[in-house]
Amino acid sequence: MLAHAIFFYIFSIIAVISAIMVTASKNTVHSVFFLILDFISISCLFIMIGAEFIGMIMLIVYVGAVAVLFLFVVMMLNVAQQKNQWFLSKSSSGHIPIGLIISAVIFFELIIVVGGWKYKPNLVNLTTSSSTDKITNTHSLGQVLYTDYIHIFQISGMILLVAMIGAIVLTFRQRDGVKKQSYLKQISRERSEGVEVLEVPSNKGVKIDD
Amino acid sequence: MEYLGVIIQEVYKILFLLIPVLVSVAMIVWLDRRVWAFVQKRQGPNVVGPFGLLQSLADALKYIFKEIIIPASSNKVIFILAPIITMTLALIAWAVIPFSESQVLANINVGILYIFAVSSLGVYGIIMGGWASNSKYPFLGSIRSAAQMVSYEVSIGIIIINVLLCVGSLNLNDIVIAQQNMWFIIPLFPMFVIFFISALAETNRPPFDLPEAEAELVAGYQTEYSGMMYAMFWLGEYANILLMCALGSILFLGGWLSPLDLYPFNLIPGAIWLILKILLLFLLFALVKAIVPRYRYDQLMRLGWKIFLPFSLIYVVLTASYLFYFNLLPTI
Numbered sequence: 001m002l003a004h005a006i007f008f009y010i011f012s013i014i015a016v017i018s019a020i021m022v023t024a025s026k027n028t029v030h031s032v033f034f035l036i037l038d039f040i041s042i043s044c045l046f047i048m049i050g051a052e053f054i055g056m057i058m059l060i061v062y063v064g065a066v067a068v069l070f071l072f073v074v075m076m077l078n079v080a081q082q083k084n085q086w087f088l089s090k091s092s093s094g095h096i097p098i099g100l101i102i103s104a105v106i107f108f109e110l111i112i113v114v115g116g117w118k119y120k121p122n123l124v125n126l127t128t129s130s131s132t133d134k135i136t137n138t139h140s141l142g143q144v145l146y147t148d149y150i151h152i153f154q155i156s157g158m159i160l161l162v163a164m165i166g167a168i169v170l171t172f173r174q175r176d177g178v179k180k181q182s183y184l185k186q187i188s189r190e191r192s193e194g195v196e197v198l199e200v201p202s203n204k205g206v207k208i209d210d
Numbered sequence: 211m212e213y214l215g216v217i218i219q220e221v222y223k224i225l226f227l228l229i230p231v232l233v234s235v236a237m238i239v240w241l242d243r244r245v246w247a248f249v250q251k252r253q254g255p256n257v258v259g260p261f262g263l264l265q266s267l268a269d270a271l272k273y274i275f276k277e278i279i280i281p282a283s284s285n286k287v288i289f290i291l292a293p294i295i296t297m298t299l300a301l302i303a304w305a306v307i308p309f310s311e312s313q314v315l316a317n318i319n320v321g322i323l324y325i326f327a328v329s330s331l332g333v334y335g336i337i338m339g340g341w342a343s344n345s346k347y348p349f350l351g352s353i354r355s356a357a358q359m360v361s362y363e364v365s366i367g368i369i370i371i372n373v374l375l376c377v378g379s380l381n382l383n384d385i386v387i388a389q390q391n392m393w394f395i396i397p398l399f400p401m402f403v404i405f406f407i408s409a410l411a412e413t414n415r416p417p418f419d420l421p422e423a424e425a426e427l428v429a430g431y432q433t434e435y436s437g438m439m440y441a442m443f444w445l446g447e448y449a450n451i452l453l454m455c456a457l458g459s460i461l462f463l464g465g466w467l468s469p470l471d472l473y474p475f476n477l478i479p480g481a482i483w484l485i486l487k488i489l490l491l492f493l494l495f496a497l498v499k500a501i502v503p504r505y506r507y508d509q510l511m512r513l514g515w516k517i518f519l520p521f522s523l524i525y526v527v528l529t530a531s532y533l534f535y536f537n538l539l540p541t542i
Contacts, residue, residue, distance in 0.1 A: 003213060029341060033288070036334070053380075056323035064330030064363065068337070068356055075341055075353070136319045138380055181508075 008048060015041040028074050036067045053138040224305075227315055231304055235448045236266035242448075242496045249500035273441035281343060281434050288342035293435065293442035296335030300449035303328040307456050308383045310466045310480030321382035322370060325457055326363075329412065332450060333359040336414075336421065339443070340431035351430025354507065355414060355421035361511060362411040365518040368526060369405045372398055373461045375529050378540025386465035388540070395462040401525055402462045404518050406494065409454040411514065413447065415495060417502040418510055451495060452488060459487035 014037065021034040039062045046055035135143075145153050198206050240255060240263060247254025255265035280286055306321040308314040318324060333356050340352020374380065376397070377388040395402045411418040422430030432443055459465060465487075466480025505513070533539045 033338075052318065052320045053323070056320045056327050059327035060323065060330055060367075064327060064333075065360060068333055068360055071337055072353070072356060075337075075349075136380075138320065183509075183512075 004048070008045070011041045011044045011048065015045065029071070032067065032071050032074050035070065036063055039063045039067060051137055053136075053141055223315055227304055228301060231301065231449065231452070232445070235445055235452060236270065237263070238452060238492060239266045239269075239444075239448055241492070242499070245493065245496035246500045249497065270441065273438050276437035278437040278439055279434075281345070283344045284434065285342040285344065288338050289434075290439070292335050292339035292342060293439045293446070295338065296332065296446035297442045297449070299328055299332050299335065300446040300453065303453050304449075304456075306382055307453075307460070308386060308466060309484055311383060311387075313481060314383065317381070317383060320380045322374070322380050322385065322461075325382075325453070326367065326370060329450070329453070330359070330363050332446075335443070335446065336431050339435065343431070343434035345434055347427045347429075348431045348433045351421040351423075351427045351433075354427075355431065358414070358418065358420065358510060358514075359412055361514040362408045362518075365404060365514060365522050366408045366412060368519070368522040369401045369408070370461070371526055372401050372522065372529050375526070375533060376540070382460055382465070386460060386467060389464040389467060390471075393462065393464040393467075398462065398525075398529070401522065402458070404522055405458055405462065406491075408514075408518060409458060410495065410498060411510065413451045413454055415451065416499040417505050419504065420507055420510060423504060452492065455488045455491035455495065456484070458491050459484060463487045463491075 018034040018037040018041065022031045022038065025031045025034060039058065043055040043058040043063075046052075046058060200206055243265070244254040244256075244262070255262040258264040258268045280289060303325050305315045306318060306324050308317070308321075336355045336359075337352045340348040340350075340355070343349070373385065373394055376394060377385045379385065379388075410416075414421050420430075421427070422432060427433075432440055435443060466484045468475040468478060468480075468483050
């Protein structure tokens with residue numbers, strides 16, 4: 001158990017420090033890298049409590065896809081150069097009370113959930129999860145997700161799909177005058193229609209491209 | 211004290227895995243260049259050692275003794291970290307590759323997800339290298355590479371789902387054992403082809419080597435790197451290619467199983483079979499590099515999102531319906 005405790009403290013210290021550094025670091029790209037480090041150490045903690053499936057999915061989804069897009073956006077927008085003016089400007093100080101209110105609400109929600117869990121053990125019914133040693137947690141997760149919670153699972157999938165299509169619809173612009181390449185046309189082009197041999201009369205030239 | 215013994219034993223095992231992987235990476239580079247040369251009717255590296263076998267060693271020596279140049283306006287920490295991350299991620303994925311039923315460093319339940327996660331992390335080495343160089347070509351190369359790798363991961367993920375439907379477990383050894391009667395390349399042949407092409411794109415191999423397309427981007431994200439740091443990118447890239455070949459042979463070619471379960475084939479240990487299968491796949495990788503011209507960027511994106519993704523999704527539905535209809539779904 002000693003090694004377990006040592007690893008737990010290593011990962012949780014890294015997680016907490018990198019979470020602080022996400023907000024504290026001056027360079028925006030650095031804070032995204034700290035966010036990635038945070039995700040990785042959180043997924044290590046998941047693996048340590050035996051939830052290896054969730055840990056791996058966390059790595060694949062958050063680190064492998066979501067954080068790449070974060071990094072993409074931050075690098076493309078070049079936010080790093082704008083940050084100083086933004087923090088010093090008057091317009092940003094108006095956000096501070098709102099941020100404080102939101103963080104207070106989140107804090108109280110967490111206290112209610114954790115406190116209720118601690119002092120009233122049957123607040124959340126945990127009996128449906130049958131964790132035996134024979135079944136891996138991927139199997140047991142699937143058994144719960146695709147039987148008891150199938151509707152919620154499907155609905156959340158549909159919501160994600162709608163959000164994805166909505167984002168495409170909102171940003172899609174049909175522009176006129178843009179030359180589009182048709183692969184079928186390019187491949188099916190023959191020499192006979194692409195090349196023409198012309199006798200060029202002297203001092204007159206030929207008219208190409210009409 | 212007991213921990214010390216465990217640690218020493220594990221370190222011994224890890225070295226026993228890592229050193230062969232690194233040596234084979236060096237050899238595979240030589241093989242790649244030789245195959246490339248033979249297709250183009252050249253000789254390739256044939257001077258250092260017998261058949262030029264020691265060429266990679268000579269190259270490595272050259273890289274070690276070259277000066278490491280760090281650009282003045284680069285972000286130094288991330289610049290140095292990038293090749294280290296590429297190399298480390300390419301090597302840690304080997305921990306779960308089974309060389310036989312018992313010869314595996316970490317026989318974890320979610321082995322396939324682990325490999326998938328580590329290979330999706332591989333993009334960070336490239337992005338970090340490109341961004342930290344603080345120069346236009348590396349940055350463009352790394353942005354291209356990020357988009358490319360994220361796109362092709364999606365289709366690889368869905369191909370893996372196809373295989374998992376037939377197996378019913380995420381453990382790599384279980385995947386191999388499930389192929390005892392028939393390798394998955396036979397029922398899932400279209401998926402194997404798509405996996406192979408996606409693996410080419412995932413490892414930035416030609417014809418999908420747009421992140422380092424020298425005609426447009428000098429050398430992409432590697433432009434500012436020199437000496438040992440460049441060599442680490444290069445080693446990481448080839449270790450990733452070998453890993454993808456290993457993954458392909460485990461998912462579709464039966465891993466460490468022998469092709470025929472008969473007397474003379476049974477005697478050969480599973481590790482040899484796995485290595486032969488990896489080499490076969492790598493030979494295909496090398497031939498593709500020599501034969502096929504480079505894709506254009508929009509063609510690459512179109513292939514990933516509009517062809518591979520819908521096709522592999524349809525194949526998931528087909529596989530699932532087939533297994534369900536004939537009552538072949540694996541039980542726990």
